[in-house]
Amino acid sequence: DLVLHITGARPNFPKAAPVIRALAALGVSQKLVHTGQHYDERMSEVFFRQLGLPEPDVNLEVGSGTHAKQTAAIMTGLEDLFEAERPGMLVVYGDVNSTVAAALVAAKMQIPLAHVEAGLRSFDPSMPEEVNRLVTDRLSDLLFATSPDAVAHLGNEGVAPEKIHFVGNPMIDTLLANIDRFDQDKARTELGLADRYVVATLHRPGNVDDPADAAALVKAMHAVADQAEVVLPLHPRGRGRLQAAGLFDHPALRVIDPLGYVEFLGLVRGAAAVVTDSGGVQEETTMLGVPCLTLRPNTERPVTITHGTNQLVTRERLPQIVEAVLTAGRAESWPTPPLWDGRAGERIAQVIAARLR
Ligand code: UD1
Numbered sequence: 247d248l249v250l251h252i253t254g255a256r257p258n259f260p261k262a263a264p265v266i267r268a269l270a271a272l273g274v275s276q277k278l279v280h281t282g283q284h285y286d287e288r289m290s291e292v293f294f295r296q297l298g299l300p301e302p303d304v305n306l307e308v309g310s311g312t313h314a315k316q317t318a319a320i321m322t323g324l325e326d327l328f329e330a331e332r333p334g335m336l337v338v339y340g341d342v343n344s345t346v347a348a349a350l351v352a353a354k355m356q357i358p359l360a361h362v363e364a365g366l367r368s369f370d371p372s373m374p375e376e377v378n379r380l381v382t383d384r385l386s387d388l389l390f391a392t393s394p395d396a397v398a399h400l401g402n403e404g405v406a407p408e409k410i411h412f413v414g415n416p417m418i419d420t421l422l423a424n425i426d427r428f429d430q431d432k433a434r435t436e437l438g439l440a441d442r443y444v445v446a447t448l449h450r451p452g453n454v455d456d457p458a459d460a461a462a463l464v465k466a467m468h469a470v471a472d473q474a475e476v477v478l479p480l481h482p483r484g485r486g487r488l489q490a491a492g493l494f495d496h497p498a499l500r501v502i503d504p505l506g507y508v509e510f511l512g513l514v515r516g517a518a519a520v521v522t523d524s525g526g527v528q529e530e531t532t533m534l535g536v537p538c539l540t541l542r543p544n545t546e547r548p549v550t551i552t553h554g555t556n557q558l559v560t561r562e563r564l565p566q567i568v569e570a571v572l573t574a575g576r577a578e579s580w581p582t583p584p585l586w587d588g589r590a591g592e593r594i595a596q597v598i599a600a601r602l603r
């Protein structure tokens with residue numbers, strides 16, 4: 247039976263890599279689909295190169311669009327593909343439009359569906375990702391959870407316990423497998439940064455889509471740059487709006503293009519603090535012990551607060567919290583979330599392989 251993996255956006259790639267590797271080790275036949283949701287070299291191809299992912303067998307090249315147009319284009323492309331390939335199992339990752347589009351097509355064609363990173367909930371319906379998570383989980387046959395809270399959410403929503411598998415976090419498998427490549431000295435010197443610097447990433451619609459939000463965000467980031475050098479590998483979403491709001495106009499705030507995975511985590515590893523609205527970066531900083539200030543009103547990853555280095559901050563309070571974090575320095579030790587041990591891909595592969603038999 248053929249296993250088809252559906253990927254398309256940047257955060258999918260580090261999650262899929264360990265699952266694909268572990269299934270290959272079990273001799274399972276598989277193909278990798280790229281929807282083309284992300285297409286810039288720095289948002290896509292660099293991850294395939296750096297993470298040893300196989301070349302996609304198919305690229306649907308859907309590109310950007312409104313939610314409906316992008317989701318529909320992915321669904322149309324996948325329907326034809328599933329008709330031709332007749333997969334025995336579909337594996338989807340995370341909470342992007344490629345994930346929910348594939349889940350809808352799989353459900354209608356009665357193809358068994360596995361969701362990696364199931365059960366995360368921000369309980370914030372204004373986030374497109376929350377809609378994608380709810381729909382995908384409702385349609386999934388195998389739900390792979392990264393944290394105990396996710397297992398509890400699925401239970402509360404009435405998902406049968408035998409469908410839920412608490413396996414740990416495949417994104418953290420990728421981090422641990424590559425950690426020796428994260429060269430903080432190289433990352434720092436290549437950018438000519440001072441010893442003490444802050445890394446930032448920003449791309450959530452709630453932060454960058456509205457001009458008033460963008461202006462408030464720029465003000466907060468400039469107040470951070472007054473305290474320490476900031477390097478911001480900027481996601482293409484919102485780039486124009488943040489530039490128009492003056493983001494690039496502070497001498498200590500360096501806006502650069504998105505970085506490759508290895509370069510980015512090298513930079514994060516040596517940072518005094520990270521300011522972000524990313525999902526994955528909250529998890530990666532938790533493992534690396536780097537203080538993480540998440541510019542959001544909520545998180546679907548509370549385990550990074552209870553077992554990690556993360557805290558939620560508002561734009562208004564960001565400058566003073568950065569000051570406190572820079573003064574306090576890094577924690578000597580901190581708990582890490584259960585099962586974030588580098589073996590999640592193997593656990594997922596075992597469950598999938600057993601189901602195929
Ligand atoms: C998507 C995910 C989001 C995830 C993020 C990770 C959805 C609904 N959102 O958001 O959950 O956190 O990816 O990075 O799936 N663009 C480019 N080049 C690219 C890709 C995008 O320039 O390679 C620009 C286009 O102008 C596009 C915009 O970015 O319209 C947004 O891209 P899209 O994939 O729709 O959503 P993201 O904001 O990237």
Ligand code: UDP
Nearest residue numbers: 256257260479504505506507510524525526
């Ligand atoms: N990332 C990267 N280069 C960057 C910014 C992020 O390699 O310039 C990686 C990051 O380490 C993580 C993934 O991209 O593994 C997260 O993607 P993103 O923040 O775009 O998505 P989210 O997790 O918010 O959905």
